[in-house]
Amino acid sequence: MLDYAPLQIRVRTPRLELxxxxDDMLERLVPLVRGGKAFAEPAPDDDPMSFYESDPETRVNSWLQGVWRARGRFTPSEFRLGFAVLVDGRAVGMQDLIAEKFDTCATVLSFSWLSTDVRGRGLGTEMRSAMLHLAFAGLDAREAASDAFTDNIGSNRVSESLGYEPxxxxxxxxxxDPAQLQRWRLTRQAWQRRRRDDIELSGVEEFREMLTAQ
Ligand SMILES: CC(C)(COP(=O)(O)OP(=O)(O)OC[C@H]1O[C@@H](n2cnc3c(N)ncnc32)[C@H](O)[C@@H]1OP(=O)(O)O)[C@@H](O)C(=O)NCCC(=O)NCCS
Structure with a gap:
């Protein structure tokens, strides 16, 4: 397997692993994207979004191209770490950490989706918690942001329940069509108050070395 530091990071919680x-992980996620299982109603994503493509092969191709573009656009200031979410060894979705002005402001954003058949069981909250642990404990982030259309109850509820403030x-x-987004922020101090001690990180040191060497 390719020894590329951003792809070697792992975050393990009692319920799942990021x-x-x-590309092996993407291959395991392709059937979900092809089958429309990354989608939701009301539509959760702003334009343009590969998941809105109606033709399954166009959707998969466009999604893969987006993931690869994000992987290739890497600087210590702006980068996106894409993770497959594994539950009992099964790939069920993605959780991304998006760093913005990271070398100066140390701020991150998140993006995620879960297969329709595993939603509503607490996994969305758990995978965001895992991403936050990586951002704050692993990468010393200052603040995490999130936004979601106001009718995206699941995503907004995940943010609220993890202590983000509007x-x-x-x-x-x-x-x-125009639609309103609710924005959220979670400061390091607010995260610290709920910091978990059951989440394990690996591969972070190598990644941090890459950030400073780049
Ligand atoms: C957003 C998403 C990842 C959340 O995952 P999930 O596993 O469904 O979330 P959880 O089970 O952890 O639920 C979180 C909370 O939202 C609530 N919730 C989730 N979906 C809901 C729905 N459709 N209606 C009402 N409440 C909902 C849960 O009851 C839970 O509330 P609680 O904390 O009070 O118990 C998932 O719904 C998804 O993939 N949606 C489509 C893509 C998307 O919206 N991505 C985010 C883009 S901003």
Whole structure:
């Protein structure tokens, strides 16, 4: 397997594991994307979004291209770590950590999706917790942000229950129509108050070395 530091990071919680989304992991996720299982109603993502493609092969191709583009655009300031979410060894979705102005402001954003058949069991909250542990405990982030359309109950509830505070609203388009986004922020101090001691990180040191060497 390719020894590329961003793909070697792992985050293990009692319920799931985040594993760097290398091409083997993407291959395991392809059936979910092809089968429309990454989608939700009301539509959760702003435009453009591969999951809105109606043709399954176009959808898969466009999704893969997006993941590869994000992987290739890497600087110590702006990078995106894509993780496959494994539950009992099965790949069930993705959780991404998106770093913005990281070398100066140390802020991160998140993006995620879970297969329709495993939603509503607490996994969305657990995988965001895992990502936050990586950001704050592993990478010394200062603040994590999230946003979701106001009618995306699952995502907004995940943010709220993990201690994020509301941070205003903004507008974006989804499938061409305007829709309002709820923004959230979680400070390091707020995360510290709920910090978990049952989440394990690996591969982070090598990644941090890459950030400083780049
Ligand atoms: C967002 C997502 C990852 C959340 O995952 P999940 O496993 O369903 O979330 P959880 O089971 O941890 O639920 C979190 C909370 O939201 C609530 N919730 C989740 N889906 C809900 C729904 N459709 N309606 C009402 N409440 C919902 C849960 O009851 C839970 O509330 P609680 O903390 O009070 O118990 C998942 O729904 C998903 O993949 N959605 C489509 C993609 C998406 O929206 N991504 C985010 C883009 S911003």
């Amino acid at each position: 594993v760097g989304a290398d 941070n205003g609203v903004e507008w974006d388009t989804r499938r061409g």
